Amino acid sequence: MEFTVGQIAQLLDGQVEGDATAKIRELAKIEEAGSGALAFLSNLKYEHFLYATGATAVIVAKNFTPKQPVPAALIRVEDPYSSFSRLLEEYQKAVAALKTGVEQPAFIGNNSNIGENHYRGAFSYIGHNCKLGANVKIYPQAYLGDNVQVGDNTTIFAGAKIYSNTVIGNNCTVHAGAVIGSPGFGFAPQKDGTYRDIPQTGNVVLEDNVNIGANTTIDCATLGSTIVHEGTKIDNLVQIAHNVEIGKHTVIASQTGISGSTKIGNYCTIAGQVGIVGHISLADKTTVGAQSGVSKTISESGTIIQGSPAFDYKQNLRCIAVFRRLPELEKQLNELKEKI
């Protein structure tokens, strides 16, 4: 995709200073931008980059006055950061819009249907009795088992695996390699020390506006549903076990694991590499620090915890501070003992 500086200025309701016919092919940071790139200057801390930029054009504020000659065309707008963000979104939409139609071979089972304006990449697989909405994009090598439902405007990226009976809402994104709906880790110990499979016949429900990161795994429920409520964002390599329920607008960072039947509230923030045991619940707006191990229910909204096992965030910081002085403390204690 290629636009002129003038076309972009028009889109942003901005004014061009310099060559309006110059061609823009990409968006870049002002300090890294080369020929054909458009950058922006919002925070004047970075003003010195402007005078040395390789960018073809730079978005600046309407009232900005350069102190030196600028080697790029300027596009003057009300709010450079917002304008640039808007371009990023437009760019992403434009790239996504390029994907439409069906690349062959692609597999679709019996009694499955899919709404208008969809994309199905080569080697994508949709099982039997699936129902997919409009503007859905199923990238190459993605897999949807039988009886899967997917809402409008949802994108399943390359090689994501959606087991049978999964229900996915509107405006969701499932990234490459994520596995949704695999049978949970349920094994009944037998008297002889061996294990027997406990059938896992439930499913996974992802509500609207949910994002699932690359290579994340979400197990189906034993019975009923493992649920991720609307607007929740889950990072890469996260593990969500069977029968877990995650509230609305919660954020879970990479490599965190949540054990079976635990309930996470709304508007929670779970940092990376956290482990949460099974069969507990976290109140709304709970914040869990990185690498914490959560072993008990959190009942009070807005609690902040840290540590393995996790407890009050501030108290944990105090304890860690003393931990680092432990050899000195022990020495002092021994000196006292000798004195007495």
Next chain:
Amino acid sequence: MEFTVGQIAQLLDGQVEGDATAKIRELAKIEEAGSGALAFLSNLKYEHFLYATGATAVIVAKNFTPKQPVPAALIRVEDPYSSFSRLLEEYQKAVAALKTGVEQPAFIGNNSNIGENHYRGAFSYIGHNCKLGANVKIYPQAYLGDNVQVGDNTTIFAGAKIYSNTVIGNNCTVHAGAVIGSPGFGFAPQKDGTYRDIPQTGNVVLEDNVNIGANTTIDCATLGSTIVHEGTKIDNLVQIAHNVEIGKHTVIASQTGISGSTKIGNYCTIAGQVGIVGHISLADKTTVGAQSGVSKTISESGTIIQGSPAFDYKQNLRCIAVFRRLPELEKQLNELKEKI
């Protein structure tokens, strides 16, 4: 699949109270069941759900006497929980049995053969010189390299990747996205600070009745085999490094990592997010608590450890209790010093 209440009662050797011709399409929890669903009531703690259930039928004990009118048909059996479990297993078998034959296109190399009654999904890949048993199911987009052996009744789910020379036993399950047999992380440091690949020419052996979770990775041995012995169950996102050997009937929970050449005994239980260093061994029936870091060989059977680094479970609990009082302890120590 659809059955009548009467057909299910017959299968379970139970007696119907109510409409034996009503149709059952799914199994559900008594508190979540809707029309067309079959639930069960075993623990009388949940009896109140029975009187408000939306289920079409509920399995109850032979001698159960309702205290109120029940809106569902009843199926009376000796042991409701066992009967329901049996139905879950039958359901799962029936669903699995639907997958048979070959969906095109599917790739199979030269000199490879596969037993009767198998399923090969579309876009599945089987390399050259592979030997697969009867009733094997290779789901869409699964990959088996060259010289792979797979026993009877084993299922490889969508997009699992089995590198060349892997040997998989009977009745195994490899879930979506798991990678079995990738070359281990072996790099020889050179004098100039760079690294050189150490060729990894061994393989992975999974014995009978082994389950491998979604997106788990098991590296092949440098020479010889990385081995998972029979009946062992491995959860999602677990890392097993080269030349590791895991005993029989051991359970390893999600996001645990085991470093190279370590041996895990039989009947062990390794919780989630555990890290185990290389070149050590864990005795039979060792239990390792969640998020532990195991840095030393455990020689005594039945040992329970916890912590990072891990040591005796109970002592670790005691230490953690004092850890949380450290600021107070330091204060007391300082007060003592002033007194003397």
Next chain:
Amino acid sequence: MEFTVGQIAQLLDGQVEGDATAKIRELAKIEEAGSGALAFLSNLKYEHFLYATGATAVIVAKNFTPKQPVPAALIRVEDPYSSFSRLLEEYQKAVAALKTGVEQPAFIGNNSNIGENHYRGAFSYIGHNCKLGANVKIYPQAYLGDNVQVGDNTTIFAGAKIYSNTVIGNNCTVHAGAVIGSPGFGFAPQKDGTYRDIPQTGNVVLEDNVNIGANTTIDCATLGSTIVHEGTKIDNLVQIAHNVEIGKHTVIASQTGISGSTKIGNYCTIAGQVGIVGHISLADKTTVGAQSGVSKTISESGTIIQGSPAFDYKQNLRCIAVFRRLPELEKQLNELKEKI
């Protein structure tokens, strides 16, 4: 592949003692080797295995004198370990060389080209405007989006997913299930507690001689590039967030996670299950112990840290030693208080 003992001796410039016509089909450890296998004896600690080996031939040192009869042919060379390593490398090259040509169906988009002597496995997908070098191997079900560049001699294993605009150098290996270039975890919190996507329009750059382990995920930059510099080796299930930069010849072990915009130096060693927060930097030759949580910039080259949060490695060891005596310390402190 099958060679005679004599052919192998010739390749290694060695001398045969025993049957030079015997057939060799595989390489094995001396204690595990069976008929048709070639083993080696370098460290004389393992000499006793020689007299009981099932190997068809064993590589030994020129001047080695057996103390008992040996059941295998001997190949005498200058340095048995080096000779065996060379065979391993030759074996791996030979196996890799078998993969060439295109297995159908394989997808390649418009304006994409690929150098001579390449392999494209069945169900592999290469998008539009891609440029791939010579001797490239794209295994079955691997995915390359649009505008991807790949250098010479690089191998993308089965089911790896390379998002659009990724740049990969020469002699790289990306293992099965790895996801390179997925959009980073960028969500702007809104006033109402919901999150809005921040478009991620940058890419990932892997320089020459980089290895990426199975199911590892590397996010693209928001703008600009997430970069892994030359010679760096990354293990399985590692998470690299957006805008991270990793130096040259650094090693990162399994299940480690690096948060956004952090810079890792050259020649660093990061052990397994480490977490590193965002927006910090680690000096060259930093070593981070397993399961550590790194929360602060490390400025001094050669620093060794450990713990969560991580600090000086030796001091951490001392603190842990006292931690394990905490209940005893508390008891002593209480006794002192009573005395006074």
